[in-house]
Amino acid sequence: MWMLNMWSDFDPAMPFGQNPCSVSQEKASLATGLSSSELNVGGRRGEKAGFWAQPDGMGYKPCLDFSPRYRTESDDIVKDRSKYLLVVVSGGMNQQRNQIVDAVVIARILGAALVVPILQVNVIWGDESEFSDIFDLDHFKNVLANDVRIVSSLPSTHLMTRPVEEKRTPLHVSPEWIRSRYLRRIKRDGVLLLRGLDSRLSKDLPSDLQKLRCKVAFHALRFAPHIQELGDKLTERMRSKGPYLALHLRMEKDVWVRTGCLPGLTPDYDEMINNERKTRPKLLTSRSNMTYHERKLAGLCPLNTLEVARLLKALGAPKSARIYWAGGIPLGGKGTLLPLTREFPHFYNKEDLALPGELEPFAQKASIMAAIDYIVSERSDVFMASHGGNMGHAIQGLCRTQKDYHPKKRQMLSYFMNSSLPDAEFNNIILDLHRDSLGQPELRTSKVGRDVTKMPGNQAEKCIRA
Numbered sequence: 056m057w058m059l060n061m062w063s064d065f066d067p068a069m070p071f072g073q074n075p076c077s078v079s080q081e082k083a084s085l086a087t088g089l090s091s092s093e094l095n096v097g098g099r100r101g102e103k104a105g106f107w108a109q110p111d112g113m114g115y116k117p118c119l120d121f122s123p124r125y126r127t128e129s130d131d132i133v134k135d136r137s138k139y140l141l142v143v144v145s146g147g148m149n150q151q152r153n154q155i156v157d158a159v160v161i162a163r164i165l166g167a168a169l170v171v172p173i174l175q176v177n178v179i180w181g182d183e184s185e186f187s188d189i190f191d192l193d194h195f196k197n198v199l200a201n202d203v204r205i206v207s208s209l210p211s212t213h214l215m216t217r218p219v220e221e222k223r224t225p226l227h228v229s230p231e232w233i234r235s236r237y238l239r240r241i242k243r244d245g246v247l248l249l250r251g252l253d254s255r256l257s258k259d260l261p262s263d264l265q266k267l268r269c270k271v272a273f274h275a276l277r278f279a280p281h282i283q284e285l286g287d288k289l290t291e292r293m294r295s296k297g298p299y300l301a302l303h304l305r306m307e308k309d310v311w312v313r314t315g316c317l318p319g320l321t322p323d324y325d326e327m328i329n330n331e332r333k334t335r336p337k338l339l340t341s342r343s344n345m346t347y348h349e350r351k352l353a354g355l356c357p358l359n360t361l362e363v364a365r366l367l368k369a370l371g372a373p374k375s376a377r378i379y380w381a382g383g384i385p386l387g388g389k390g391t392l393l394p395l396t397r398e399f400p401h402f403y404n405k406e407d408l409a410l411p412g413e414l415e416p417f418a419q420k421a422s423i424m425a426a427i428d429y430i431v432s433e434r435s436d437v438f439m440a441s442h443g444g445n446m447g448h449a450i451q452g453l454c455r456t457q458k459d460y461h462p463k464k465r466q467m468l469s470y471f472m473n474s475s476l477p478d479a480e481f482n483n484i485i486l487d488l489h490r491d492s493l494g495q496p497e498l499r500t501s502k503v504g505r506d507v508t509k510m511p512g513n514q515a516e517k518c519i520r521a
Contacts, residue, residue, distance in 0.1 A: 107458075139245060140165060141249070142173065145175040147177065148426055151174055161249070171205065177421065190277065198270070212245075219248065224252070230260065258507070268508055293403065298436035300439065303441065314442070364395045369484075378395075378399050378402050405431070439462065461489075
């Protein structure tokens with residue numbers, strides 16, 4: 056048996072289911088056909104909707120008012136024809152998205168034109184998609200036309216130039232570091248090539264550059280029309296019977312390998328993950344000196360499906376809740392989802408919602424599949440991720456009027472392990488832990504190291520205002 060021993064009492068016959076920033080809470084309620092105080096779930100009248108009630112947005116709205124100095128400097132930057140920045144971005148779609156955001160900001164710092172980023176073939180999924188396969192290139196260029204000049208390729212005057220390549224940019228560098236290290240070189244050679252931009256640019260930048268980050272992440276990076284169209288269709292199919300929860304499950308094989316955690320399905324699966332980690336140690340993302348148990352206690356491991364089910368019940372999710380689950384097939388197959396599908400039978404993913412043939416063109420395109428998940432999740436009434444991740448952070452950073460739960464994994468663990476705790480008491484404790492973690496705007500008490508595009512409500516560096 057590959058199933059968790061503790062799940063042996065679950066019924067294996069349970070079947071599986073076949074720009075928001077400008078939207079006010081009132082309009083969001085009207086869009087679903089439901090009031091803000093009480094929502095009908097799955098077409099049933101009278102079901103109280105504390106779970107579906109939305110957080111107070113505190114009246115904040117998008118604000119991308121750049122300073123006069125920024126606007127004045129823009130004229131010279133977009134006219135420049137002497138400096139070009141080439142970048143190669145890596146990882147999954149959401150990781151690439153973050154690096155593209157920083158690439159635009161680095162180009163702005165250097166006063167250079169940005170050549171459309173090259174997407175490195177992913178070593179895990181083998182996806183060979185190019186930028187324009189995933190994102191709307193014309194929209195990207197037009198939105199940033201007054202900030203950074205975006206070009207599809209190097210001009211003929213620079214084609215024979217061998218670009219200076221930089222592979223060892225340190226983590227969290229400042230604009231001053233970038234100028235001191237790269238500006239003279241790009242002026243001299245005309246072309247600079249950067250690789251591996253993940254977390255290289257500091258999260259703490261001057262206000263105008265933080266606003267540019269927001270502009271790229273939430274305005275310029277729009278998905279290609281064919282992806283957006285399919286994502287919209289799946290959203291409407293989820294929306295047709297009322298509000299829904301989007302659940303980003305992080306339980307694929309590579310997630311267990313990279314996090315240094317164990318799935319706990321059977322000893323064989325745990326051994327598989329340990330062996331994979333030993334043969335490919337570079338996949339482990341951080342803190343390689345910690346044991347699995349230390350990671351679990353520190354809240355660094357993904358929630359398993361049993362924990363997710365208990366958490367949702369404690370937060371008040373009704374059994375009739377419609378759930379869209381984003382992500383790849385979990386290690387162990389769909390059977391590992393039984394704890395969730397027993398408690399919440401209206402459980403769907405993109406394969407369940409798509410008509411025959413709709414997903415076929417993207418079967419080997421993991422980045423496009425991730426983009427579809429992003430669209431449906433972004434439009435949800437409630438969002439929750441079982442383990443952080445770039446997609447979860449991006450959705451939390453949106454100016455959504457909808458609720459985003461941020462599981463307090465470290466604080467919850469002792470209660471999950473206490474088998475003598477009555478369900479009612481457990482539920483009250485878990486609910487109290489999450490009262491201030493619903494996606495409402497956060498006031499930044501500490502600036503250092505906080506990504507402006509990932510803060511709940513996007514309330515940072517004046518990216519939004521009352």
